[in-house]
Amino acid sequence: MRNLWIFISKYNAFFLFLIFEVTSLIIYVKNNSFQRAEFINSARGVTGGLYARIDEFYGYLSLKEVNDSLARENAHLRNTLKSSFYADTVTKHKVDDTVYKQQYDYIVARVINNSVNHNNNYLTINKGSKQGIAKGMGVICNKGIVGKVVFVSDHFSLVQSLLHKDSQFSAMLADNKEIGHVEWSDDMDPHKGILKDVSNNARPKVGEWVVTSGYSLFPEGVPIGKISSLRTKGGGYSLNMEITLSVDFSKLEYVNVVDNKFSKEQEALEAQQKKDE
Amino acid sequence: MSKSIFINLLRFFVLVFIQVFLLKNMTLYNLSTPFLYILFILLLPFEIPNVLLFVLAFITGLTIDAFYDTPGLHASACVILALVRILFISVTVQKDGFDNEPEPTLSNKGFRWFSTYVITLTLVHHFFLFLIESFSLSGLPYIIGRFLLSSLFTVFLILITGLIFFRRKERK
Numbered sequence: 276m277r278n279l280w281i282f283i284s285k286y287n288a289f290f291l292f293l294i295f296e297v298t299s300l301i302i303y304v305k306n307n308s309f310q311r312a313e314f315i316n317s318a319r320g321v322t323g324g325l326y327a328r329i330d331e332f333y334g335y336l337s338l339k340e341v342n343d344s345l346a347r348e349n350a351h352l353r354n355t356l357k358s359s360f361y362a363d364t365v366t367k368h369k370v371d372d373t374v375y376k377q378q379y380d381y382i383v384a385r386v387i388n389n390s391v392n393h394n395n396n397y398l399t400i401n402k403g404s405k406q407g408i409a410k411g412m413g414v415i416c417n418k419g420i421v422g423k424v425v426f427v428s429d430h431f432s433l434v435q436s437l438l439h440k441d442s443q444f445s446a447m448l449a450d451n452k453e454i455g456h457v458e459w460s461d462d463m464d465p466h467k468g469i470l471k472d473v474s475n476n477a478r479p480k481v482g483e484w485v486v487t488s489g490y491s492l493f494p495e496g497v498p499i500g501k502i503s504s505l506r507t508k509g510g511g512y513s514l515n516m517e518i519t520l521s522v523d524f525s526k527l528e529y530v531n532v533v534d535n536k537f538s539k540e541q542e543a544l545e546a547q548q549k550k551d552e
Numbered sequence: 553m554s555k556s557i558f559i560n561l562l563r564f565f566v567l568v569f570i571q572v573f574l575l576k577n578m579t580l581y582n583l584s585t586p587f588l589y590i591l592f593i594l595l596l597p598f599e600i601p602n603v604l605l606f607v608l609a610f611i612t613g614l615t616i617d618a619f620y621d622t623p624g625l626h627a628s629a630c631v632i633l634a635l636v637r638i639l640f641i642s643v644t645v646q647k648d649g650f651d652n653e654p655e656p657t658l659s660n661k662g663f664r665w666f667s668t669y670v671i672t673l674t675l676v677h678h679f680f681l682f683l684i685e686s687f688s689l690s691g692l693p694y695i696i697g698r699f700l701l702s703s704l705f706t707v708f709l710i711l712i713t714g715l716i717f718f719r720r721k722e723r724k
Contacts, residue, residue: 288638291606295631299610303624303684322618329573390620392579394685397621433621462694465582 323387323431327401330387341528348417379494380534382406386527387431391465396438398422400530403430413492413533419499419521420444421530423492432532438465438524445491446470446499449484453477457485457499460517465524468500473514479505485518493533556597556654564612567592572619584701588709589616590677593633594670597654598645602638609634622685629681636676640669658714670710671703678703 283290334341384406388399402408404427414421414434422436435442438459446457455473470485483502489495500518571589579585593609600608613627620626641656644665658666682699 288602288635291602292631292635295606295610295634296628299613299624299627299631300684301624303622303628306623326619388619388621390576392582392585393620393622395622399621461691463582 323399323428326387326399327431330385330401334385337528344417344528351417380407380536381531382408382534384408384432384530384532386530389524389527391436391438391524392463394463395440396436396524397425398434398436398527398530400432400434400532401430402532403428403432405429407534408432408532409534411492411538412535414530415493415497415533416522416527416530418523420487420493420497421522421524421527424532434530436524437468437520437522438463444493444499445488446485447488448473448477448479449486449496451477453479454488454490455513457518466520467503468518468520469515470502470518471513471515473516475512475514477514479514479516481505492535492538560592560596563595564592568612568615568619571616576620580701580705583698584705585698586702586705586709587678587681588706588713590630590633590674590706591710591713593630593637594673594710595655595657598641598656599654605634605638606631625684626681628684629677632680633673633677636673640672644669657717658711659717659719666714667707667711670714671707674703674706674710678706 382402384400384402386398387401388397390396390398398414398421400414408424408427410424410427412424414423420437422434422439422442424432425435426433437444437457440459442459444457445454447454453473453476455470458469458471460467460469473479479502481502481504485499485502487493487495487497487499498521500520500522502516503519504517505514506517567589571587575586575588589612592612593605596605596608609630610627613625613630614623616626617623645656654660656666656669661669678699682695682702686695
């Protein structure tokens with residue numbers, strides 16, 4: 276027993292190393308595999324507060340750009356106002372007195388922490404559950420899709436951006452509505468994405484727009500990017516193509532969180548169907 | 553003693569602040585990211601007990617992790633860094649020389665020793681940091697490119713910092 280004690284104290288550096296290394300790897304793997312950065316993340320009180328404070332300074336530096344983008348976004352919104360409503364009519368009967376019901380609500384939030392150069396990138400935004408944000412909501416900005424909410428605290432939320440190994444969103448070609456899904460490209464370029472699993476019948480063209488499909492968290496037709504190259508890799512039964520993302524993730528300032536009013540209903544319905552099978 | 557604690561505490565806050573609010577937004581060609589904060593662990597006094605060294609390295613890593621949203625990643629790299637620091641110092645420095653040179657700074661140990669020390673430890677830290685971050689060997693050329701360029705950037709910044717705070721003293 277005494278010899279053991281002497282042995283341990285002689286090589287104490289190594290044993291201490293083992294203890295701390297195993298602890299930190301456990302923390303890392305746990306948080307990584309479940310995709311819930313609950314224990315330590317930048318949506319927590321102290322770090323979130325600090326980021327918000329520093330962000331106020333940064334805000335002044337880009338007032339002009341923000342003004343421009345807001346003006347553009349206003350004009351854009353005025354044009355497309357009706358697209359955020361859900362037509363509550365049966366398609367066979369064309370009724371003039373149409374009743375609209377709001378399907379998508381947008382919550383504006385400011386990005387207070389952002390990264391584009393890691394393997395898995397997250398953003399922190401300054402709205403949380405108190406403002407109606409919940410886990411799983413989609414996030415877009417005026418140029419296109421950004422990501423989805425993975426963790427919510429009272430006043431902040433953590434968004435898993437499209438630039439994340441596990442991000443995958445349903446998408447389609449704007450012209451002929453062929454469905455596929457969009458991922459981040461393998462070489463970790465923050466301006467590139469890959470559109471995968473498009474059926475072989477599609478005839479995509481370079482420069483064609485890729486937009487969200489109606490199957491995703493997002494309203495149909497939100498832009499994602501343009502096709503930049505048609506190289507097929509690992510194709511076979513489907514086409515893969517490279518796209519240039521329309522959002523510049525390194526310059527995100529304001530984003531809109533999409534609250535789909537009918538998502539609960541839809542999920543419940545689909546769960547019901549699974550149960551019946 | 554209390555002066556040394558104060559200096560290290562101040563250094564900790566300043567380095568974490570610089571790392572999180574300045575260097576985090578600084579990337580060259582999407583490849584080279586500096587991690588200057590490891591300077592805090594490098595500059596801890598020679599005579600620090602191993603337990604305290606590991607605890608401080610772990611806490612430093614976790615603090616950076618909290619801002620980077622990567623719980624455990626920097627902590628594990630920092631703990632490896634602490635082990636290598638202990639090995640490196642035990643091999644290259646004689647135990648009785650600690651009295652008049654309490655900290656492994658550039659002014660205390662001279663450029664040759666300090667640059668070897670910084671380069672070795674930075675390479676080890678960055679190598680494990682990028683390896684653990686990707687957690688796989690796919691895309692190895694990319695990881696190695698990031699690792700080498702980031703190490704270059706970090707070593708450059710650390711040596712610059714060392715020169716800024718350089719205090720000439722009489723050679724005996």
